[in-house]
Amino acid sequence: MTHAHPLHVDLEVACLCCLAPQPFHFTSLSDQVVCVLCVHHIGAEKSERRDLEHVRMWAARCTANQTMHDAYIAETDALLVARDTDLTDLRGQVAELRALVAGQFSAGIDGVRGLLQNDLIKRAERNTELARRQIDWAMAGLWRVATLHHDDPAAKCSCGRTAGTCSESTAIDSLRQALGDWEKKNVALLQGGRRHGLPPEHPAVLAQRIR
Ligand SMILES: [Zn+2]
Numbered sequence: 001m002t003h004a005h006p007l008h009v010d011l012e013v014a015c016l017c018c019l020a021p022q023p024f025h026f027t028s029l030s031d032q033v034v035c036v037l038c039v040h041h042i043g044a045e046k047s048e049r050r051d052l053e054h055v056r057m058w059a060a061r062c063t064a065n066q067t068m069h070d071a072y073i074a075e076t077d078a079l080l081v082a083r084d085t086d087l088t089d090l091r092g093q094v095a096e097l098r099a100l101v102a103g104q105f106s107a108g109i110d111g112v113r114g115l116l117q118n119d120l121i122k123r124a125e126r127n128t129e130l131a132r133r134q135i136d137w138a139m140a141g142l143w144r145v146a147t148l149h150h151d152d153p154a155a156k157c158s159c160g161r162t163a164g165t166c167s168e169s170t171a172i173d174s175l176r177q178a179l180g181d182w183e184k185k186n187v188a189l190l191q192g193g194r195r196h197g198l199p200p201e202h203p204a205v206l207a208q209r210i211r
């Protein structure tokens, strides 16, 4: 009986006796396809011994396979554990960085917001102060005009003209209410020791100076 395997090379071929893949090196097509372990199984009336050897051989192969498989499983498990650890570490680092970035970002924004608000408030305060001074300045001028032109009990303007004929008095008539309010408020400021817009010749200022 011949075989069809290549000659003069190292091969792994299933042994026709034990059916296990075994190393072969054929030199002739008439070489038996029977491994070195099985050479003495052939032709003899030793079926019990043959079967026992085959079972042992397969059991050993199975154990070796199992061991390799177990080692492979253990190695894979170890890799998985290591990868889980790495992932946990990375997640921790990402969370840390995220917190750091968020903290710095919000701190920066808050800082900028604080500066802007301060600046806006300062500018608004300065504008308010400027507007107040301009109103004080205009009101002081108006007050001087009013002291020169107001109706006295004799139905005459204090400038000497007949009531109703003084154009200066008529011009400021609509402002007398606002002027009175401003004067009252500034007298109160003066008496409270605060800054006021009354002109230096205002009676309240003169009275304060005398005291
Ligand atoms: Zn064999």
Ligand SMILES: [Zn+2]
Pocket: 017, 018, 037, 038, 039, 041, 050, 054
């Ligand atoms: Zn055999």
Ligand SMILES: [Zn+2]
Pocket: 148, 149, 150, 157, 158, 159, 160, 161, 166, 167, 168, 169
């Ligand atoms: Zn007048």
